[in-house]
Amino acid sequence: MNFSPAALAASVVLLAAVSLPGKVAPKGDAGAPDAVAPTDAAAAALVAAGWTDGGTVDLTRSGAFRARALYHPRCDGSLLLAPVAANGELRPLLAELAGPEGLLVYRQDGRTLASPPWLRIYLGRKVRDLARGLGLDGPSVAPVLAVVAMDACTRAALPWAPPAAPAARA
């Protein structure tokens, strides 16, 4: 098939004109997931189970990472709820805060997980953004909340069942 240069140039300009508006249109919530609602929901569930909401605390001096602290009347230590990004930059810090006596688990969509499928969550968000751009619903990708029980007492007082241990290899 032969195309004259003029026809090719016109096709290219048309393709650019048709495709560009899809990139300029508002993104919606394609960026960071809403971290406030799941944190509030989890905190409310804990308060209903007898915990006291201690408000927001800074995990780092810069204040770049924050968590919701909750206290149980039987325990000295606190429980932290922190939204985490799929790139996992906060995980080692949270694991260190949990220490050997504590526990670090994740809550997503009402489930307690030992280690969420991070890459699938990241890709799921991209697919969801694409689907929304096409006017479709797309897959639902719930935000991930880290739950840090800072000692054995808070660990025992958690109202959520701990994640199932991975099956032993044969």
Next chain:
Amino acid sequence: MGAPSVNSFPSARRSSDRADLFLGLFAVCAVNGFGADVAAHLDPDATGVAGGSVLGMDALALASGIIALLLVNRSRGGARPISAADWGVAALTAAAVLLPHQAAGWLGATILGGYAVVAARRDVPLAAGAAVFLAVAVHEAWGRLLLTAVTPVWAPLDAALAAGLLGLFRDGVQRAGNVIDTGMGYEVVVVAACVAIKPMLQGLLACFAFTRAVRPAWQRTEPALWAAVVAGVVVINTVRLAVTSWSLEHHQRLHEGLGQSLVGLAVLAFSFGVAVYGTRHELFSRRARR
């Protein structure tokens, strides 16, 4: 008047060749890729602008994209016919570019660039331009996926290197995961934005685009240049992490602003230096001819 250039705009009589088609499609991919950056930059809800940006576009990626277009343009006028496979990939690229997503332009560049690197490997300028476009797409889109995938592994590694360097000059420095206990009553968390992956991608793109611009033909020794860039960037980033962890004052002064710009310049200067070394024969023989 001189003789018409081989790359002059084609007359209406001749048919478009493969390079015409690829040049047009690469231009559309670039317009979409960079257009998304400009749109995000002009968004009133935008929270910040990355360093080294032109209207939200990464200056290095923009310059590399221009180099890629110029390389592909050098291949025009060769009268290489457009094959059925070329048309098929062109249709796929157009479909990808039409997707309403910020990364659609770079998805199109990846499809077309990947195809052109293989299918047009005997057309050296076209293959070189396609390879640079592929590198820009990796830098602009796929690098973020890579960053998400490797940060949990890489951040502790960077933290270990920085803590090790800091420990040479100070007692009490410890490291757990990506957290450096500086021994001065505060801790530094190495997050995704601090790991060496992003500057590494910048350094590799700078080195690769410069090399292709000077010497479009591929040489087997080039992976050694990339390895040198990777090693150099890791060293620069380690020094940066150690210096910004030295004291809270150092952190506040050097973590962003001037410190960030200096690190960016150091990465680019080192990467271009490696590229100049790698293409020294072409560069110096050209000078000698002049």
